[in-house]
Amino acid sequence: MTTSDQTPLWSPTETQIADSRMADFMAFARPRAGRPIDDYDQLHTWSIDDIAGFWSTLWDYFEVKGDKGSRIVDDLEKMPGARFFPEARLNFAENLLSRTGDAPALIFRGEDKVAYEMSWDELHALVSRLQQAMRAEGVGPGDRIAAMMPNMPETIALMLAAASIGAIWSSCSPDFGERGVTDRFGQIEPKLFIACDGYWYNGKSQEVAAKLGPIEDALQPAKTVIIPYLGKADAVASGLKNAVTLADFMAPHTAQEVTFERLPFDHPLYILFSSGTTGIPKCIVHCAGGILLQHLKEHGLHCGLRAGERLFYFTTCGWMMWNWLASGIAVGATLCLYDGSPFYPDGNVLFDYAQAEKFAVFGTSAKFIDAVRKAELAPIATHDLSSLRLLTSTGSPLSPEGFAFVYDGIKPDVHLASISGGTDVCACFVIGVPTKPVWRGEIQGPALGMASDVWNDDGQPVVGEKGELVCDRAFPSMPIKFWNDPAGEKYHAAYFDRFPNVWCHGDFAERTAHGGFIIHGRSDATLNPGGVRIGTAEIYNVVEQMDEVNEAICIGQEHDGDVRVVLFVRLAEGVDLDETLEKAIRTNIRSGASPRHVPARIVAVSDIPRTKSGKITELAVRDVVHGRPVKNQEALANPDALKLYEDIPALRE
Numbered sequence: 001m002t003t004s005d006q007t008p009l010w011s012p013t014e015t016q017i018a019d020s021r022m023a024d025f026m027a028f029a030r031p032r033a034g035r036p037i038d039d040y041d042q043l044h045t046w047s048i049d050d051i052a053g054f055w056s057t058l059w060d061y062f063e064v065k066g067d068k069g070s071r072i073v074d075d076l077e078k079m080p081g082a083r084f085f086p087e088a089r090l091n092f093a094e095n096l097l098s099r100t101g102d103a104p105a106l107i108f109r110g111e112d113k114v115a116y117e118m119s120w121d122e123l124h125a126l127v128s129r130l131q132q133a134m135r136a137e138g139v140g141p142g143d144r145i146a147a148m149m150p151n152m153p154e155t156i157a158l159m160l161a162a163a164s165i166g167a168i169w170s171s172c173s174p175d176f177g178e179r180g181v182t183d184r185f186g187q188i189e190p191k192l193f194i195a196c197d198g199y200w201y202n203g204k205s206q207e208v209a210a211k212l213g214p215i216e217d218a219l220q221p222a223k224t225v226i227i228p229y230l231g232k233a234d235a236v237a238s239g240l241k242n243a244v245t246l247a248d249f250m251a252p253h254t255a256q257e258v259t260f261e262r263l264p265f266d267h268p269l270y271i272l273f274s275s276g277t278t279g280i281p282k283c284i285v286h287c288a289g290g291i292l293l294q295h296l297k298e299h300g301l302h303c304g305l306r307a308g309e310r311l312f313y314f315t316t317c318g319w320m321m322w323n324w325l326a327s328g329i330a331v332g333a334t335l336c337l338y339d340g341s342p343f344y345p346d347g348n349v350l351f352d353y354a355q356a357e358k359f360a361v362f363g364t365s366a367k368f369i370d371a372v373r374k375a376e377l378a379p380i381a382t383h384d385l386s387s388l389r390l391l392t393s394t395g396s397p398l399s400p401e402g403f404a405f406v407y408d409g410i411k412p413d414v415h416l417a418s419i420s421g422g423t424d425v426c427a428c429f430v431i432g433v434p435t436k437p438v439w440r441g442e443i444q445g446p447a448l449g450m451a452s453d454v455w456n457d458d459g460q461p462v463v464g465e466k467g468e469l470v471c472d473r474a475f476p477s478m479p480i481k482f483w484n485d486p487a488g489e490k491y492h493a494a495y496f497d498r499f500p501n502v503w504c505h506g507d508f509a510e511r512t513a514h515g516g517f518i519i520h521g522r523s524d525a526t527l528n529p530g531g532v533r534i535g536t537a538e539i540y541n542v543v544e545q546m547d548e549v550n551e552a553i554c555i556g557q558e559h560d561g562d563v564r565v566v567l568f569v570r571l572a573e574g575v576d577l578d579e580t581l582e583k584a585i586r587t588n589i590r591s592g593a594s595p596r597h598v599p600a601r602i603v604a605v606s607d608i609p610r611t612k613s614g615k616i617t618e619l620a621v622r623d624v625v626h627g628r629p630v631k632n633q634e635a636l637a638n639p640d641a642l643k644l645y646e647d648i649p650a651l652r653e
Contacts, residue, residue: 008437009407010415017435021304029057040435040445041515048451048473051076055084055293055449055476062296062331066090066262073474079501080491082474084265085289091260092269092288093164096330097124103308104334106153109353110229111200111340118153125255126154130161132253137223139191141166141261142268146190146219148174148181148208149317150199150339154227154246156326158194163269163288166261167191170271173316173612174199178211180612180634182218184273187283188483193221198230202341209236216240225249265289266480272320272423275611275635282490283483286426290476294427295327297448302417302431303361303390307332310387313363314342314350319613320423321363321394333360347372351379358387365395366402366418367614370544373405385411392417392432395614397519399541400441418443420519422505424495427477429469429505430517441541442516450475454511459499462511466520466535469507470499478503508535525618527556528563532596536618539567539599542592543585548575553608554599555622557651566625566651567599570608577604601650607641621645 017023022040030037032053033046047054052072059068069087076082099105099120106118118126139145145162149155149171162169172184174196185193193216199206209232216224224243226233237243269288273281299305311328315321316339328335336357342350342364354362372379379385391406391414398418406416417432420443431447438444446452451473456462482491498504508520520526520535527534536554543552551570556563567585571577586598609617612635620630624645633639 006440009403009440010413011437012415012435020434021306022301022433022435025061025301028061029054032057040433044446044448047448051449051473058293058297058449059085062300064090064292064296065094076474077501079474079496079503080478080488082478084474084476086265088265088289089262090265090289090292091164091166091262092292093127093160093258094260094262095292096160096163096327097127097258098330099307099332100124105329106156106335106337107310107357108153108337108339110150110152110338111203111344111349113200114229116153118157123153123157123160124258126157127160127164128255128258129250129253130158131164131258132256133249134161134165134167134192136252137192139165139167141263143167144188144190144271145169145192145194146185146188146221147171147194147317148176148215149194149196149227150174150229151315151317151322151337152227152229152339153337155317156329156335156337159326164258164260166263166267168268168271168285170273171317171322172273173318174208175201175206175316175637176318176612177634178214181211181215183632183634184281184283185215186218187280188271190219191222193219193224194227195224196227196229197232197236200230200340202344205230209239212236212240212243216242223249263288265476268480270323270426271483272323272426274423275613275615275617280632281635282494284424285480285483286477287480290478291323291327291426292330294425294475294477295324296330298324298428298431299328299333300331301448302428302433303392304434305331305333305361308334309360310334310336310357311361311363312336312338312350312354312357312359313392314338314365314368315363316613320426323426325363342368343371347375347377348379348382351377351383351385354385354388355383359385360387361390361392362388363392363394365614366393366398367396369393369398369402369405373402373409374547374550377409379410380408380412385414388414390415390417390432390434392419394419394421396616397521397537397541398441399537399544401541401545403438403440420507420517421447424479424505425475425477429471430519437514439512439514439516442512442514442518444516446517452517454509454517455499455502459502464510464513466508466510466533468498468523469505469509469517469519471503471505472499508533522618525555525622527554527565529556529565529596530562534565534597538593539565539589539597542589542597543567543569546585546588548572548581549585551608551616553616553618553621555618555625557601557622557625559600564600565597566601566603568603568605568608568621568645570606571604577602603648603650605641605644607638607644609636609638609641611635612637625651
């Protein structure tokens with residue numbers, strides 16, 4: 001089915017449009033813009049035509065706490081090099097600790113083992129005590145604090161305490177191995193290392209004590225702080241050289257008014273890490289002001305969040321979506337946190353949580369939606385999701401069938417927003433738009449303030465053709481730098497070598513006739529048989545709809561002076577890859593994608609390697625198939641799976 005002969009899966013009503021925060025922002029911006037702004041397309045055009053005017057208006061609309069200064073952006077024409085709000089002074093945590101009172105700021109569920117809430121006043125009190133304890137350890141602006149933590153309220157509070165001082169926060173999830181932690185945090189030399197005493201996953205307690213000693217030895221922090229989760233903090237801390245429990249860390253300090261260090265707009269806030277499967281992870285440094293404005297825009301306008309609404313995203317602390325989720329309290333939303341398996345005790349657990357806590361926004365991954373569909377679950381029939389108005393999906397492209405399942409199997413009147421951005425910008429290039437219809441298989445449009453486009457190899461914008469996702473005007477959440485890259489060479493090479501002075505994101509994408517976008521996969525994982533570029537997502541969208549196939553991963557194999565398409569499939573239980581199934585897979589791909597997408601070889605495997613954030617790793621598989629080493633297997637959640645791709649007889653032919 002082509003996009004032109006579809007009808008939308010969902011369209012906002014006139015009342016929904018009129019009542020949206022996006023419409024409210026349009027009314028606020030209209031007199032400042034001095035031009036007609038009557039719909040989203042006009043608003044977006046203004047937001048990239050008048051970069052300074054848009055971001056200044058956004059600051060005012062959200063009443064950012066701080067001193068804005070008179071200059072909005074210097075050297076706008078430089079990418080990299082533009083500086084937003086060069087005179088501003090603000091504090092990220094001051095803007096997130098936006099409310100007080102007894103209402104819940106944070107709600108937590110740790111599988112079925114732990115459940116508690118933290119009010120706004122309790123959050124303020126905890127941040128105050130943590131802030132004082134950090135200062136007592138000599139933590140100041142620019143110092144790094146590294147955390148290996150579950151997605152729990154204490155992690156949010158620790159980040160806020162660090163940000164309140166001007167320290168730089170970096171985190172990963174506790175399932176990272178010893179080398180995965182040290183490869184990341186060893187580069188940034190943290191003053192404090194924070195870790196849990198263990199965590200729950202798939203109904204079982206997971207111990208971390210054995211790896212904490214070697215990590216502490218490698219990082220040499222001034223102090224290690226152990227956070228209780230399994231009730232073993234005392235024992236874990238006593239086994240380390242320089243560790244204290246959270247209780248002892250805070251014991252000398254009573255809750256007071258939180259103080260906030262107002263710092264420049266581009267003061268470092270976060271260090272995020274690339275997935276690192278092609279080498280040691282890149283340390284991407286993000287600034288406080290850029291992240292604050294981007295997330296206020298995305299939460300407040302694109303998600304339409306209002307104070308008191310419940311925001312949920314399924315994420316670990318090693319994925320940028322945790323940083324994105326944490327910012328939700330800046331608009332006064334209540335964060336619903338979850339740690340553990342999304343399928344324990346079964347695939348209904350997150351929908352149970354959504355029903356119990358009345359989520360307004362439910363964020364997840366395309367893989368989760370597909371897994372729910374394949375498990376033949378039907379939340380539409382089993383759960384009361386009447387409070388749910390927005391479901392967002394990211395992590396990998398959501399297939400057209402995934403779009404349809406959301407409306408057929410989850411909620412018929414929900415706004416489905418497929419979104420895409422990345423760790424590199426800690427924000428979205430393309431995103432949901434609450435005032436526009438949702439079309440099957442399409443991301444609705446470019447995010448406000450982001451000049452997102454698709455260019456061909458000649459650097460020309462194209463519609464209806466596949467090309468590179470680019471952003472050709474500066475935006476405030478461009479990284480400040482990469483850590484330990486003093487001349488900026490690695491930073492420049494990562495995004496600006498392909499098209500000078502233009503951010504080239506590395507996604508293989510397409511603009512649609514509706515003004516939306518389709519992401520076809522990562523550019524570095526695209527296939528090139530016969531010199532024609534093919535996105536891997538196009539193949540997954542077809543083959544993963546087959547009942548016999550649970551999951552797939554596809555690579556290009558160098559063969560006879562060309563590249564041939566090789567498809568690996570993880571099959572459903574009891575299914576064998578016989579001649580009949582191979583023929584059915586090829587037939588479906590031929591008709592559902594094109595003859596060029598049909599794989600030359602199909603191989604059954606029992607597991608597919610993925611990163612800690614759940615993304616399949618085509619580049620790692622490609623390296624193994626070609627006999628090249630995978631440089632950083634610690635970045636993988638299941639590195640043993642790579643052995644399945646070594647020296648496969650069918651690929652020698």
